[in-house]
Amino acid sequence: MNLTLKVWRQSSPNATGRIETYEAKNIPSEASFLEMLDIVNEGIIESGGDPIHFDHDCREGICGACSLAINGVPHSKESGITTCQVHMRKFREGDTIWIEPFRARAFPVIKDLIVDRSAFDRIIAAGGFIDVRTGSAPEANAIPIGKEDADTSFDAATCIGCGACVAACKNASAMLFVGAKAAHLNILPQGHTEKDHRVLAMVRQMDAEGFGNCTNQYECEAVCPKEISADVISKLNRDYAAAAVREAVAD
Amino acid sequence: MNSLGKTLLRFWNSSIGKKLIVAITGLMLVGFLLGHMAGNLLIFQGREDLNDYAEFLHHMLHGWGIWFARIGILGAFVLHIVATVSLVQQNRAARDSRYSCDATVQAPTSSRIMIWSGLTVIAFVIFHIFHFTVRLDPDLAAMKDPSDPARHDVYGMVIAGFQNPLVVLFYIVAISLLCSHLSHGIASVFQTLGLRTVKTRVAIRNLGLGIAVLLWIGFLSIPFLVAVGALEEPATPAAASAPVIEAAKS
Numbered sequence: 001m002n003l004t005l006k007v008w009r010q011s012s013p014n015a016t017g018r019i020e021t022y023e024a025k026n027i028p029s030e031a032s033f034l035e036m037l038d039i040v041n042e043g044i045i046e047s048g049g050d051p052i053h054f055d056h057d058c059r060e061g062i063c064g065a066c067s068l069a070i071n072g073v074p075h076s077k078e079s080g081i082t083t084c085q086v087h088m089r090k091f092r093e094g095d096t097i098w099i100e101p102f103r104a105r106a107f108p109v110i111k112d113l114i115v116d117r118s119a120f121d122r123i124i125a126a127g128g129f130i131d132v133r134t135g136s137a138p139e140a141n142a143i144p145i146g147k148e149d150a151d152t153s154f155d156a157a158t159c160i161g162c163g164a165c166v167a168a169c170k171n172a173s174a175m176l177f178v179g180a181k182a183a184h185l186n187i188l189p190q191g192h193t194e195k196d197h198r199v200l201a202m203v204r205q206m207d208a209e210g211f212g213n214c215t216n217q218y219e220c221e222a223v224c225p226k227e228i229s230a231d232v233i234s235k236l237n238r239d240y241a242a243a244a245v246r247e248a249v250a251d
Numbered sequence: 252m253n254s255l256g257k258t259l260l261r262f263w264n265s266s267i268g269k270k271l272i273v274a275i276t277g278l279m280l281v282g283f284l285l286g287h288m289a290g291n292l293l294i295f296q297g298r299e300d301l302n303d304y305a306e307f308l309h310h311m312l313h314g315w316g317i318w319f320a321r322i323g324i325l326g327a328f329v330l331h332i333v334a335t336v337s338l339v340q341q342n343r344a345a346r347d348s349r350y351s352c353d354a355t356v357q358a359p360t361s362s363r364i365m366i367w368s369g370l371t372v373i374a375f376v377i378f379h380i381f382h383f384t385v386r387l388d389p390d391l392a393a394m395k396d397p398s399d400p401a402r403h404d405v406y407g408m409v410i411a412g413f414q415n416p417l418v419v420l421f422y423i424v425a426i427s428l429l430c431s432h433l434s435h436g437i438a439s440v441f442q443t444l445g446l447r448t449v450k451t452r453v454a455i456r457n458l459g460l461g462i463a464v465l466l467w468i469g470f471l472s473i474p475f476l477v478a479v480g481a482l483e484e485p486a487t488p489a490a491a492s493a494p495v496i497e498a499a500k501s
């Protein structure tokens with residue numbers, strides 16, 4: 001296949017970026033999207049240029065490292081997959097493809113298509129955990145958990161922290177990520193004890209990082225590679241309201 | 252500042268807290284709109300019923316009632332505007348760089364023009380209050396109910412007010428944008444309040460659309476029927492076929 005790529009190039013965090021055009025020639029249609037970039041990069045390196053920098057790791061849709069907005073849509077317009085799972089057969093001969101970094105003030109560009117997503121780590125550090133005694137693992141079935149709760153919690157737990165929800169949101173809001181991480185733990189008995197503290201701390205950290213506010217447009221759930229539903233946002237709103245009221249009257 | 256004050260300030264400054272305020276004030280305004288529309292529709296019952304209703308509004312609780320209602324509505328309106336303008340500013344700042352190739356996957360247009368539909372509503376509300384509440388136009392202000400000259404003729408004023416095509420045009424545009432606002436806004440309230448779940452999702456969406464359409468039909472039916480002459484004197488169904496224009500000036 002022969003394609004035209006419009007790629008965001010930015011040499012460092014403070015440099016001004018710009019779109020540059022590349023011709024991707026003789027790309028096998030069975031190549032993955034990232035393999036296509038590898039091929040283009042080989043050409044750039046051979047001609048002495050600076051290769052296009054992008055994030056990747058597992059290349060099988062489980063780690064959350066790959067990013068990229070492909071034609072304006074994080075992880076491409078194919079639903080339920082990550083960028084590393086996109087294949088070139090989804091494009092047509094002669095297509096022009098726009099490749100940009102995930103855009104959000106809270107995700108500053110490091111270089112080219114690589115953005116700094118450590119804001120997510122700080123949100124997790126604020127409350128996305130449970131306090132347990134470390135050591136030998138407790139007996140798995142010691143605390144009975146209803147099937148429905150286990151399923152809902154697991155659905156939320158499938159979030160791989162990729163940040164596509166932020167990148168797709170018109171307001172760069174992190175509510176789907178935070179909602180998923182909070183719901184995952186809040187639903188389970190192990191996480192229930194620290195629920196109020198968790199929700200307040202995670203939302204405050206989210207706000208402090210400069211993410212936007214949710215306007216209930218659900219662009220996030222449309223691009224989420226794990227198809228996490230915006231219901232987790234509704235639950236986060238509910239849990240936050242309850243926690244804020246309890247906090248206001250408690251001390 | 253005392254600790255309750257601090258808690259309230261923190262709530263206002265949080266993304267979710269401010270959204271909750273938008274949702275609750277939005278809901279109050281929707282409640283007002285439904286009541287206002289129901290009241291307006293009394294125009295189809297004729298001059299007497301509409302003017303009775305207007306008189307009742309001005310005299311309930313010895314004349315205090317309408318001021319309580321006005322202060323409540325104004326308070327909700329101002330809070331809604333202050334909160335949404337602040338949210339919009341924060342949201343623009345949060346997405347400080349734009350995609351060169353911009354795409355929208357599923358957000359409906361109504362949800363993307365909330366600030367513009369809202370700002371049109373502000374302009375409309377100001378115009379509407381000067382038009383029908385303050386009555387800047389001396390002709391409209393001077394209209395008296397023929398059967399009880401001591402009271403204002405709201406019925407005649409509405410019909411006369413809608414003779415101006417520019418007024419009608421602005422009314423149609425503003426109400427349509429308001430209903431666009433609500434086609435997203437009402438369903439949105441349930442999500443913000445945490446009531447939207449797998450079970451309620453579809454019902455909530457339809458409820459929001461349903462109320463928006465109901466308000467649109469209810470509010471616009473009045474200028475429409477004035478235009479086709481269905482509301483001419485005497486205000487009985489027989490008048491629907493009567494010739495137009497003249498009675499408006501009565």
Ligand code: HEM
Nearest residue numbers: 215274277280281335365366369370373436437439440443
């Ligand atoms: C009769 C007047 C109005 C009614 C009934 C109304 C109703 C609503 C409702 C129900 C919502 C959804 C709240 C939520 O997301 O939970 C909303 C959102 C919104 N309103 Fe209004 N509104 C009115 C006037 C205005 C005005 C005058 C503005 C002008 C600034 C405005 C701007 C907005 C914006 C920007 C949002 C989206 C907020 C967000 O999602 O973050 N509205 N409105």
Ligand code: SF4
Nearest residue numbers: 159160162163165224
């Ligand atoms: S919620 Fe979905 S889109 Fe957002 S970080 Fe998690 S996996 Fe990625």
Ligand code: FES
Nearest residue numbers: 057059064066084
């Ligand atoms: S590289 Fe691991 S999910 Fe794409």
